[in-house]
Amino acid sequence: MRRFxxxxxxxxxxxxxxxxxADPRKGNAFKQTYQRMVWAYIKxxxxxxxxxxxxxxxxxxxPNKKRDCGNIFAFASKVxxxxxxxxxxxxxxxxxxxxxxxxxxxxxxENPRIEVELKEET
Numbered sequence: 702m703r704r705f706x707x708x709x710x711x712x713x714x715x716x717x718x719x720x721x722x723a724d725p726r727k728g729n730a731f732k733q734t735y736q737r738m739v740w741a742y743i744k745x746x747x748x749x750x751x752x753x754x755x756x757x758x759x760x761x762x763x764p765n766k767k768r769d770c771g772n773i774f775a776f777a778s779k780v781x782x783x784x785x786x787x788x789x790x791x792x793x794x795x796x797x798x799x800x801x802x803x804x805x806x807x808x809x810x811e812n813p814r815i816e817v818e819l820k821e822e823t
Contacts, residue, residue: 703755703790703819705746707781710761710813711735713768714775732780739784748790753821754800755791757782760816762809770806777815778802790819 712735721728759781761773782799785791792798800822 703748703751703821705742705748705817707739707742707777707815707817708813710763710768711739711773711777711780711815713772715769715772717776735776736780736784736787739781740787743784743788743790748785748788748819750790751792751798751819751821754798755819755821756801756803757799758803758816758818758820759805760818761804761806762812762814762816763806764808764810764813766808770804773806774804781815781817785819 712731717728717731720731757778759774759777761770761777763773782791782794786794803820
């Protein structure tokens with residue numbers, strides 16, 4: 702199984718956009734910080750490289766229902782897929798290797814997290 706967990710929550714796409722508007726270098730540093738963090742969780746979980754096209758399942762457990770689902774997913778998927786490439790798990794995040802998403806949102810006040818699973822297509 703190709704699965705890992707990102708504890709807590711990642712910033713939203715809106716926060717990333719604000720960082721980019723303030724200064725493009727700041728925006729890049731913002732993204733790189735979270736991408737490296739996700740890369741560390743991938744490496745810690747020893748996620749094996751894929752050999753076939755995958756569907757990525759994201760289960761978001763937020764501390765409450767206040768944040769916009771699309772903004773949560775947009776930034777998280779970007780940094781996660783780039784980190785998967787950097788970690789050597791995903792050769793590329795183009796349509797050759799990525800067939801789609803399965804995304805769910807729920808609340809866990811005590812243990813917010815993002816559970817990520819890569820399922821190879823058959």
